[in-house]
Amino acid sequence: MTDFNYFYNLRLRFANPNQTGSFKEHQEYFQHCVDEYNKAAQNARNKKKIEIVNINDNHIDILLYSNADLTKAPGRALMHLTALLIKEEIAGFDNYFKNHLYHNKLFYTEQISVTKNFETVSDTEFVKRLIDYISKPKSEISVKDKSTMNRIKLIAFENGLI
DSSP states (O other), X not given: OTTOSXXXXXXXXXXXXXXXXXXXXXXXXXXXXXXXXXXXXXXXXXXXXXXXXXXOSSOEEEEEEESSOOTTOGGGGGHHHHHHHHOTTSTTOOTTTGGGOBTTBOEEEEEEEEEEOGGGSOHHHHHHHHHHHHHSOGGGOOHHHHHHHHHHHHHHHHTTOO
C-alpha cells in the first residue's frame, strides 16, 4: 500500500458496553461492508482504504490507509463504514451491528499506531504544515513541536537550503 501517505492501525470495539455474541460470528457481513466502503472511498477527495487485520470475539483490528493526515480523529473516517453496517438495505443485512448501537454510536475506536510515509507527502502539504506551525501562538507550541522545528532547521542548514 505504498500509494497512501498514512497508515492507521485501529482497534474497533462496540460503544455499547453490553456486547452480546462475537464479532467472529458476523465477520462475513463485516467484510462485505468493508468491501463496499473501499469501493466508495476510491472516488473520495481523500482516498482511503480499510484492510481487516484480525477479527476477535470482542474487537476488530483494522488498518486504515489515507492520503491525508486524519489528525486526532481517524475514527471519524469510519462513519461511512458504520452507516453501511447498520443500513437495512444492504444485501445480506445482519442486524447484529444495528442492535449494538449505543446512543447513536456503534464503535469506540482505539488508535494503536500511526505510520506516516514521508516519501509520498507532497511539498505542498509539508509547507502547509510549516505554515500551520508558525501561525500558532507561541504559547500553544509544544516542546516536541519546537524540537521538531529545530531539527528541520538543522537539516535545512546542513544541506544548504538556508
